[in-house]
Amino acid sequence: MNFINQISEILDYCDKNTSPQDEVLHELERQTHLTTLSPQMISGHYQGRLLSVISRLIKPTNILEIGTFTCYSALCLAEGLEVNGNVHTIDPCRDYDELIMNVASKSPYFSNIIRYKDPAEEILPQMENVWDLVFVDAVKQDYPLYFSMVKNKVRAGGVVIADNVLLYAEVLKENKNASAQALDSYNQSRVADRDWTSIILPIRDGLSISVKNK
Template structure:
């Protein structure tokens, strides 16, 4: 079920400043070439990620689940010149797609792509990070949260996508829905963070580390 009335969502999209030309081109090519293009986070969430970077004065970020690079390039655009974004993914085809756009952007130099299961990559990283965006396989959401949180600085934000899972969290039946609902409840009760679950697109759960 759509979380937001599609007309309202379209209005919010249209009243939000357009993303950069290169992000628009990336989105257009993704929708033209990929049947799974709906995974791309899009203008509203991209802009929210950029706001979060600006508000936290983020310099070091990590993305878990990069796909064709829309959210990653959105974050990179909001980082300072010496900012750094580590993007994790396992799909070489979409990683090459993303990299081709990073290479065209002046912000692409801030991005390092790690092509390996994200949990393996995270285990090699040292903090502190200012922003983490979790948007990969739902079954590992709790593991991504657990692995990422100790790497975050105080005041840093973990943003978890698809946390309303098309409404399935109201009555979770399948494995993915249960994992997402479990993580939402875990974050709600996690004394290490403050949180807000925003009903934006498919749900964006923000956890700010104390």
């Protein structure tokens, strides 16, 4: 059996040999799968641990998240915060408020989460924070817009992470849908921008990581 045929087994091996999530995250992931219509939107254990590791390496004070969903990724990112640091998370959807308050609120990191319930394009211009870490997991067509609105507010050495940048391989198609076109544009712009150093990891649906050089 060659490597390609073993991808599923390799991914399972990696997941099993990754540090466990805490009990609140485990329950939040479980309840997300049981009670929401799109549970695949959650970062989940493996990607969640990666977000936690990146945050711990950066030791941020100000984290911006665009796309809260059930607050799973926000809690993962909060694990690396400096004392008095916060995750500012934006999502106009209120469908998951009950799940967030019933489960996510049990986390010791929940007090470091500040939620905004208006569209990102309305909230972002009002924010004066300098961001150490940004995580984008929202409307795919708007990724280029989100980046244009935050890039000048990210400190030198700061990091922007964007999820789902491969869009189930839609970015490879010649005739791309609107979301795939936007993501392809986003991915290419990250490489072309010499103020940033970027890489795409083929984790789940693709994770773009960009570090601001100056």
